[in-house]
Amino acid sequence: MVFLTIANWVRSRGPDEFWRKRRMFRLAAHYIGRRRNCYSVTVRNVHRALVYATKARKLKKQDMIDLWSTRITAACEQHNITPCTLKQGLDRANIMLDRKSLSDLACWEPRTFECLAAVAKQKMEYDGAIDYTDKKYPTGVNLKLQDVMLEAWLKEKKQ
Amino acid sequence: MALIRAGLQRLANVFNGGQAGVLSRFVTSLSPVESKTVPETTKDVIAECNNLIEKNASRNFAIVHLLGKQWRVTDGDLLVVEGYWPPSIGDKIRLDKVLVAGTKDFSLIGRPLVQPGLVDVTATVISKGLSHTRTHFKKKRRKQFMRINFYRSPQTILRINSVEIANKINEAPKNVF
Numbered sequence: 415m416v417f418l419t420i421a422n423w424v425r426s427r428g429p430d431e432f433w434r435k436r437r438m439f440r441l442a443a444h445y446i447g448r449r450r451n452c453y454s455v456t457v458r459n460v461h462r463a464l465v466y467a468t469k470a471r472k473l474k475k476q477d478m479i480d481l482w483s484t485r486i487t488a489a490c491e492q493h494n495i496t497p498c499t500l501k502q503g504l505d506r507a508n509i510m511l512d513r514k515s516l517s518d519l520a521c522w523e524p525r526t527f528e529c530l531a532a533v534a535k536q537k538m539e540y541d542g543a544i545d546y547t548d549k550k551y552p553t554g555v556n557l558k559l560q561d562v563m564l565e566a567w568l569k570e571k572k573q
Numbered sequence: 574m575a576l577i578r579a580g581l582q583r584l585a586n587v588f589n590g591g592q593a594g595v596l597s598r599f600v601t602s603l604s605p606v607e608s609k610t611v612p613e614t615t616k617d618v619i620a621e622c623n624n625l626i627e628k629n630a631s632r633n634f635a636i637v638h639l640l641g642k643q644w645r646v647t648d649g650d651l652l653v654v655e656g657y658w659p660p661s662i663g664d665k666i667r668l669d670k671v672l673v674a675g676t677k678d679f680s681l682i683g684r685p686l687v688q689p690g691l692v693d694v695t696a697t698v699i700s701k702g703l704s705h706t707r708t709h710f711k712k713k714r715r716k717q718f719m720r721i722n723f724y725r726s727p728q729t730i731l732r733i734n735s736v737e738i739a740n741k742i743n744e745a746p747k748n749v750f
Binding site for chain 1 (some may be wrong): 644673709710711
């Protein structure tokens with residue numbers, strides 16, 4: 415290696431203590447106080463942070479799934495249907511949207527989501543399944559789903 | 574507009590049910606009896622939807638299935654697809670697995686896919702590269718155990734060129750496959 419200063423040339427020989435420590439200090443550059451300046455404290459904190467970062471990659475995915483579920487639940491409450499009934503109804507109607515895209519629709523395309531809720535509810539009714547939709551406030555009455563021939567294809571058996 | 578919006582997929586099959594031949598593989602799914610009892614309003618709804626498609630009034634969106642994930646896309650979107658995926662830079666791709674397509678006024682819901690050829694989602698691969706370096710670090714306290722690894726996963730960036738509802742609803746699908 416080429417070193418331009420004498421200080422670095424001296425450090426290029428012998429034990430690599432300086433460089434080893436500097437690697438850690440670089441990772442701790444944004445910390446404050448002793449966490450950033452004292453090596454013995456730094457190394458503990460950096461190791462802990464790296465372990466957290468590794469574990470968090472999995473946790474983030476789970477958190478996203480939880481978030482989507484929450485959003486779907488909230489949207490389902492608007493349309494008086496439970497998330498469980500919605501999922502079951504859509505699966506039986508052969509509509510294979512996952513939680514990610516359902517929550518996406520619930521956020522940004524609420525009208526489409528309303529229809530999906532209505533379709534799911536209708537399907538559950540046709541199948542004679544016990545469903546937990548709110549009888550008092552039915553889902554999607556003013557959508558007039560019979561206008562688009564829903565019965566015909568909902569009554570089909572799942573292939 | 575609310576009454577228009579609903580699952581319109583399979584309508585083509587209902588209407589063309591009587592005249593077999595064009596759609597031979599769809600015809601079997603419904604009996605011809607059902608195709609006779611189509612209410613007039615349905616035709617109006619479909620006619621209106623076709624009008625809207627022709628006018629091309631609003632931007633369309635679609636939910637496509639790509640590499641095991643579902644993406645809601647619209648014109649000009651960028652998708653970052655992670656993991657090994659063969660297409661190379663500059664490739665123009667048609668995303669065929671469309672689960673839902675929609676405009677401002679109506680949506681088409683596929684069971685599970687919208688019929689082939691009805692919705693046309695085209696995309697271009699604009700870059701292929703690697704993600705940032707991820708550190709995989711394990712440590713057990715008081716056990717003298719420490720492992721560190723670094724990895725980068727391949728990433729492909731896609732630009733969605735257009736999301737178009739190509740065919741008319743209720744028309745015989747072009748047999749793409």
